[in-house]
Amino acid sequence: METQDIRVEVARAADRELVDAFDRMLPQLSSTAARLDLVALDRILRCDANTLLVARSGEAVVGTMTFVVFPVPSGLRARIEDVVVDHEARGRGIAGLLTHEALRPAAEAGARTVDLTSRPDRTAANRLYERLGFKARGSTVYRVPLKG
Numbered sequence: 001m002e003t004q005d006i007r008v009e010v011a012r013a014a015d016r017e018l019v020d021a022f023d024r025m026l027p028q029l030s031s032t033a034a035r036l037d038l039v040a041l042d043r044i045l046r047c048d049a050n051t052l053l054v055a056r057s058g059e060a061v062v063g064t065m066t067f068v069v070f071p072v073p074s075g076l077r078a079r080i081e082d083v084v085v086d087h088e089a090r091g092r093g094i095a096g097l098l099t100h101e102a103l104r105p106a107a108e109a110g111a112r113t114v115d116l117t118s119r120p121d122r123t124a125a126n127r128l129y130e131r132l133g134f135k136a137r138g139s140t141v142y143r144v145p146l147k148g
Contacts, residue, residue, distance in 0.1 A: 006062070006094055008101045011052040014041035018054070021061035029084040053101055055085070055094045062089035067102035069109050078106035080116040083125070095125065099132055117141060 011018060015038075022036045034040075044050055049070045055063035063085040069078045080102055085094045106114050116134065118125050130136075 005057050006055055006092065006097055008053055008055050008097050011045060011054045011064075014038045014045055017061065021054075021064065025061075025064065025084045025086050026082075028087055029082060051102070051105070053098050055098055057089060057092075062086045063094040063098055065095075065098040065102060067106065067114075069106055069111055075112040076110050078102070078109070078111035078114040080114060083116075090124075095128055096132065099129075103132075 019036055019038060019041055022041070026033050026036065036044075044066070045052055049068045051067050051069075053065045053067070054061055063083075065083045066081045067078060068081060069076065071077075080099065083095055083098060085098075103114060114134075115137075116129065118129060120126070
């Protein structure tokens, strides 16, 4: 895995570069996700529970991940969401770097667990998560659509 030229940083401000990166990469993750504009991206970044990580190759944004740390009655939890690596940059260890950068601060904050979901057809991603120590849980995810 070639990762020497990749650096991971925390996104601090909504700007046109990040909006453009999501315009390019979000459809690679979800065909139904709405486009992000500066206001939507700013709302994500301003949420205290969220940390948006950005992977760069040179100056280009080649991957992103959001991780969330939140308290619930059973303890502090963490969740990884919306991991996407640009199709042209896949196979270089970027998703692994992003995941490691999320696990460290979650552990430092005292999170009991870190959860994520991944569709069964994402075989490469699922293999990666298993290599990183994630275990499939015997649970069922339920979803109710709130908007048509």
